[in-house]
Amino acid sequence: MKLTKEEQEMLDGKHGRAVKKSMEILTALGDIFGAERLISVASVQIAGVSYHNLGEAGLDFLAEMAKDGKTRVLTTLNPAGMDMENWRALGIDPEFARQQERVIEAFKRMDVITTCTCTPYFVGNLPRFGDHIAWSESSAVCFANSVLGARTNREGGPSALASALTGRTPEYGLHLDANRQAKIAVDVKAELNGADDFGALGYAVGKKAGSKIPLIRGVNAASVDELKSLCASIATYGGTAMFHMEGVTPDKATPADETIEVTAEDIANAKRELNDETDIDFVSIGCPHASLTEIRRIAELLRGKRVTKETWIHTARPVKRTADAMGYTKAIEDAGAKFACDTCMAVAPLKGRFHGLATNSAKACYYGRGSNSFKVKLKPLEECIRIATEE
Amino acid sequence: METLAGRKIFAGKASGQALVSSQPVSFYGGVDPDSGIVVEKGHPLEGKSVAGKILVFPSGKGSTVGSYTLYRMKKNGVAPAAIINKECEAIVAVGAIISEIPCIDRIDIEKIADGTNVTVDAAKGEVSF
Numbered sequence: 387m388k389l390t391k392e393e394q395e396m397l398d399g400k401h402g403r404a405v406k407k408s409m410e411i412l413t414a415l416g417d418i419f420g421a422e423r424l425i426s427v428a429s430v431q432i433a434g435v436s437y438h439n440l441g442e443a444g445l446d447f448l449a450e451m452a453k454d455g456k457t458r459v460l461t462t463l464n465p466a467g468m469d470m471e472n473w474r475a476l477g478i479d480p481e482f483a484r485q486q487e488r489v490i491e492a493f494k495r496m497d498v499i500t501t502c503t504c505t506p507y508f509v510g511n512l513p514r515f516g517d518h519i520a521w522s523e524s525s526a527v528c529f530a531n532s533v534l535g536a537r538t539n540r541e542g543g544p545s546a547l548a549s550a551l552t553g554r555t556p557e558y559g560l561h562l563d564a565n566r567q568a569k570i571a572v573d574v575k576a577e578l579n580g581a582d583d584f585g586a587l588g589y590a591v592g593k594k595a596g597s598k599i600p601l602i603r604g605v606n607a608a609s610v611d612e613l614k615s616l617c618a619s620i621a622t623y624g625g626t627a628m629f630h631m632e633g634v635t636p637d638k639a640t641p642a643d644e645t646i647e648v649t650a651e652d653i654a655n656a657k658r659e660l661n662d663e664t665d666i667d668f669v670s671i672g673c674p675h676a677s678l679t680e681i682r683r684i685a686e687l688l689r690g691k692r693v694t695k696e697t698w699i700h701t702a703r704p705v706k707r708t709a710d711a712m713g714y715t716k717a718i719e720d721a722g723a724k725f726a727c728d729t730c731m732a733v734a735p736l737k738g739r740f741h742g743l744a745t746n747s748a749k750a751c752y753y754g755r756g757s758n759s760f761k762v763k764l765k766p767l768e769e770c771i772r773i774a775t776e777e
Numbered sequence: 778m779e780t781l782a783g784r785k786i787f788a789g790k791a792s793g794q795a796l797v798s799s800q801p802v803s804f805y806g807g808v809d810p811d812s813g814i815v816v817e818k819g820h821p822l823e824g825k826s827v828a829g830k831i832l833v834f835p836s837g838k839g840s841t842v843g844s845y846t847l848y849r850m851k852k853n854g855v856a857p858a859a860i861i862n863k864e865c866e867a868i869v870a871v872g873a874i875i876s877e878i879p880c881i882d883r884i885d886i887e888k889i890a891d892g893t894n895v896t897v898d899a900a901k902g903e904v905s906f
Binding site: 407410411433434441442446522541545 | 810865870
C-alpha cells in the first residue's frame with residue numbers, strides 16, 4: 387500500500403505510540419483487503435464499549451491507547467453495558483458499574499464523544515452523502531451506507547479506534563463504487579407498516595439474499611424509524627452492510643443479475659419465526675435506540691396508564707433530555723416504565739433477570755434469544771405497550 | 778528442513794509445537810480467554826489448549842470482539858506463540874497486532890503436520906520445520 391510521507395511517519399512512531407499501533411492495524415487491513423492507499427474519514431463510530439464484552443484486557447488496551455492517543459475526527463461511541471447515570475435503579479452490579487465507568491473514562495481521555503448510542507445520526511454524527519467514514523455497529527453501518535449514502539466498511543472496535551486516532555481508513559470494500567452495486571433484486575409484494583413489519587422484511591430478505599447487497603423494490607414509503615429497524619434486522623439476519631431501496635435510498639442502483647420475491651406470506655412466516663410461545667415479563671423498545679417520534683408515541687400511549695411488566699425504553703441521552711423538556715419522560719415514568727439510556731438489551735448483562743421479551747425490533751429478538759436466553763415476541767409498538775399495561 | 782514463504786501480518790519470531798486445525802477458529806465464544814482452551818462444540822481442536830503453540834488454521838471467523846479475546850489471552854499468558862493462517866482476515870489480524878503475536882498468512886497449511894516443531898519468522902513471512 388502506498389503511504390504519504392506523513393502516514394509513513396505515523397507508522398514509524400513519530401506521532402506517538404497510539405498512532406503507530408493504529409497505523410499498524412490500518413496498513414495490515416489495507417494489505418489483507420488489497421487497498422492501494424489510505425483515505426481520510428469524516429467521522430468514526432466505535433463499538434466495543436460494554437465492559438461485558440471488553441473484559442479487563444479490552445480495558446487495558448483502551449487505557450494503553452489513551453496514554454497518548456487523541457481523536458483527529460468526530461468520534462462517537464456505541465452503547466455501554468448500562469445506563470451511565472441511572473444504573474443503580476436498573477439493578478446493575480456496582481462492581482460492573484465501576485469497570486464500565488473506567489471504559490468510558492478511557493474513551494473520554496482520547497476525546498471520543500461518549501454518547502453511547504447505536505444511533506449516532508440522531509446525536510450529531512451525521513455524515514453527508516458520499517462521505518468516507520469508519521463506523522462499527524452493524525445497524526449504524528447499514529444506515530450510513532444505505533439511508534445516508536455515506537461510505538463505510540463494517541469496522542471492528544479496534545480498527546474504528548485506529549481510524550479515530552489517525553483520521554484514515556484503508557480504501558477497499560464499500561468505499562469503492564464497484565463494491566456498492568446491488569447483486570440481487572428483491573421485489574416486495576406485501577404491505578408494510580411500522581418498525582416490526584420492516585424488521586420482518588429485514589429477516590426475510592436477510593434469510594433469502596444473505597450478505598449480497600439487495601436492491602429492494604416495491605416499498606413505496608418508509609419512515610426513518612422504519613428504515614432504522616430494517617437496517618438493524620437485515621444486518622443481523624443477512625450480514626449485509628448496505629441495501630438499495632428504489633425511490634428511497636440515494637445511491638444510484640444498477641440492475642442486478644438475479645431477482646427474488648418477498649411475499650406477504652414470507653413476512654407472515656418471518657413474524658411466526660420471531661414469536662415464541664411465551665408469557666411476557668419484559669417489554670423493551672429502542673433497538674436501535676428510540677427516536678423522538680417513537681418516544682412521543684410511547685408517552686401518548688402510556689399517559690394515564692400503569693405498566694404491569696418491567697418496561698424499558700432505550701435511547702441516546704441527548705434524545706432523552708429533549709423528551710424530558712417536552713414532558714414525554716414524565717408521562718412515561720409516571721406510568722412506571724423506565725428509561726435505560728446509553729445501553730441496550732444486546733450489551734447489558736440481563737441474562738436470568740427476565741424470561742419473556744416483547745419488542746418491536748427483530749434485531750432485539752435475535753439478541754434476546756442469543757445473549758440473554760429469553761423467549762421473544764415481535765409485535766407492533768402499540769401492541770407492545772398494550773402488553774406492558776395489561777392486567 | 779523445509780521453509781514455506783508467505784506474508785507478514787505482524788512481525789516477530791517464535792518456535793514451538795504446531796497445533797493444526799483444518800477448520801476456521803472463532804476466538805470470541807470459541808476459545809476460553811482464561812485457559813486458552815478451545816470450547817467451541819464440535820470443533821476439531823475442542824478441549825485442546827492453544828497456549829504457547831504455533832496455532833495453524835485456515836482463517837478466523839465470528840464476532841469482531843474476537844480481536845479483544847486474543848488480547849485477553851495474551852494478558853493471561855495463554856495466547857498462541859504465533860499464528861499461521863492460509864488467509865488471514867480482519868479479526869485475527871487486528872487481534873495479532875494489538876496483542877503483538879507474530880502472525881503470517883498465505884501459507885500452504887496442509888504441509889504442516891500437527892505436533893511438528895516449527896519456527897516462524899514473521900518479519901520475513903517464513904515458517905520452517
